[in-house]
Amino acid sequence: MSAARPVSERYRMGRLSPAARLLRHLVLLAGATVMLVPFVWMISTSLKPPNEIFSADIALLPQTWHAVENYTAAFTKQPLLRYLANGLLVCAAIFIGQVTFMVPAAYAIAKLRFPGRDALFGIVLLALLIPTQVTAIPLYILFYKIGILDTYAALVVPSVISVFGIFLMRQFFRTVPDDLIHAARLDGCSELAIVWRIVLPTAMPAIVAFGILSLVWHWNDYFWPLLVVTSPELATPPLGIVFFDNQEAGTDFGPLMAGAVIITAPLLLAFLFAQRRFIEGVTMSGVK
C-alpha cells in the first residue's frame, strides 16, 4: 500500500497544473472554513463576558477572560452532568440494541439461504429511504397508548433497529468467505455462535465505523427527544442546552456556549479515539 500510493498520487498530481492545484486547495480551504467557523465562534464566545459577546467588533479572543465564570455557570445553572449522563446512557443503550439486532439480521440476509431472503433485503433497502420524521407521529401515538412517553425507553426503543446498520453489516458479511462459516458449522457452532464468535470479530472495523455514526447521530439528535421527553431529568445534551435559553432573565450566551462546547467535546474525543482504531482495523484487514 505504502509502496503503491505515492506513485499513483504523483501521477495524479502531475497531470494538474500548479494553478489548478492552488485553486483546488483554495476551494477546500474555503469549505473547511465554512465548516469550522461556527465551532471557533462557539469556543470564542464561551470565553467572553456578556458585554463583549455582542460588541460590534469581531475578536476571537476576549479582552477580559470570562471562561471560568461561563464554564462554572454551565455546570451549576443546569444539571449539565445529568444531561451528559443521559446522553451516554441513551447512546450506549441504542448502540448495544442496534448491534444485537443488526448483526444476526445482516448475517441471515448475507449468508443464509431461505425463501424470501431477497425480498427481505429489498424491504431493508426500502426502509433506508424512509426519513425518521415520517414515522415520528405514529410512533408518538403508539408510545402514548402504551404509556411509555417521557421515559428512557421512549428515547431508546425507536432507534434500536437500524436498517442502515443491517445494510452496512450485510455488505460486510458478504465478503466473509463461506468456507469460514462452513468450518465453524463442522466445528460444532450453532448459527448464533457463528454470528457472535466467528463473523462479528471479522466485522469489527465496520462496527466501529457504524458506532461513530450512531453515536454522532443520537448524541446530537434533538428532534425525537424534544418530542417524547418533557421531564428535565430525562433530557439529553442537546435538549438540556436549550434550557439555558428559557431562563426568565433572557438568554445567557456565555454559559450556553460553554455548555455547547462541553457536550461537543465527548464526540470529538470519541471520534479521535475511534478513528485510530478504525484505521488500525482497516489496515489489518487489508494485510489479510
Next chain:
Amino acid sequence: MATVGIRGIAKGFGTTPVLKGVSLDIAHGEFLTLVGPSGCGKSTLLRIIAGLDYADAGSILIDGQPVDAQAPKQRDVAMVFQSYALYPYMTVAQNIALPLVMRRLSPLQRLPLLGRLLPGTAVQQAQITADVRTVADGLDIAHLLQRKPAQLSGGQRQRVALGRAMVRQPKVFLMDEPLSNLDAKLRVQMRAEIAELHRRLKTTFIYVTHDQAEAMTMSDRVAVMLHGELLQVAPPAVVYRDPASLAVAEFIGSPKINILPAGLRSDRAVESLGLTLPIRLPGHIGSQIHLGLRAEAFDLLPAVRPNANPGVWHGHVTHREDLGADLFLHVQLEHGGHRLVLRSQHAEAASLMVGSPLGLRPKPDQALLFDADGRRLRPALDVAGDGTILAWDTATAEARQFAGHHRV
C-alpha cells in the same frame, strides 16, 4: 473409523447439473482420492458429504446409516478447506481448541467470564488445552500456538487446519485440495506427512485434488470424476495402466497420453499411421478407433530411411525436456505430422538433439485402444479354462496383470 456410502447423489445449481448421480462406497480406514479437472463438482460432492450443502437427489450413508437429515456437526466428519478457513482473529491454540470447546463445554460454560466460575469448567479447559497440545506436538506446531493465522506461512497454516480437523478425532476426514496453495517442494513433503497421518490415525480419508501426482502417490483408490460423473474408481496403478475410458486415460498421467487415429485391418491387426500392431480385437473391423500410447510405451530405434521398415514410425525431435531423472522427447512424425511425447533413457537419447531424426516402435502390449466414443476396447485374451493366458502376443501386459480387478 467409518464407512461412507454415496448413493446416487445429484445436484444442480439453477439449470446446470453439477453432479449427475454419483455413487461410491468407501471402506473403513480407506484413503480415497477424488480427482478431476476444475469445476467438475469435487468440492460440491465433499460439501454434500459434510452436510454443508443439500443434494437434489440421493443419499449419504455413514457407517450404513443415512445422515441426510443430520446437521454437519452431528455427522462427526471434519474437513480441511482449500483456503484453510482458519479463524483469523483467534490464535492457533484457539483455532484448534474450538471444536472441543463447542462439543465439551455447555453454553453456560462457554460464556466469557462467568463460564470460568462454573463447576467443572476448569477441569474441562485443562483437558482441552492438553489435547490441543498433543495434536500440536504431533504436527510440530507447538511453538506457534500463540500466533494468529496471519503470522504463519502457508505450510504452517495448512498444519493448523489439519490440527483443527484432527483434534476431535472425527469418523471421516474430508480434505479439499489442502496442498494446492503450497509450493512444489512443500507439497511433496506434506503429501508424505498426510499419508503418514492416515496410517497413524487409521481414519477414513476422502481427499479431493486436481493434482494427479497427489492422487497417484497417496491413495488406496482413486475416483476419477469428469463433468459430475465418476468415470472410474480403482487403485492408482490400475487407473494409470488400465483406464476405463479415453477421458480417464487423457486426464491421468503426465505427460499426457499420446492419442493417435487407428483402424482395424483384421481381427488381429490394428493399423495406425501406416504401421500395423499385432493386437487381437474381434468384431470392430473397419471402424475408426483411437490408439493410446503412454510416453513410455515406445522403443527408440536409430533413424533409417523412411518407409524402409514398415514396423517403425519415423520422425524427428522437436523439443527435449531434461528433468534430471526423466528425459522427455517431443517428436513429430513424418506420417501426418502427429506430435508425440515419449519418455526415454539418457543413455539411448544422448545423441538425439532437436532436429535429430529417429525411429519409433510402439510396444503393442502397452497400447490402449478406445472406440470412436472414447470407450475402452479390450483386446481379446485367449484364456484357457484354468485361467492361463495362451496368446501372449495379443493381450496387453496390463490387461493381463489387472484382469480381475473390479472397475466401474
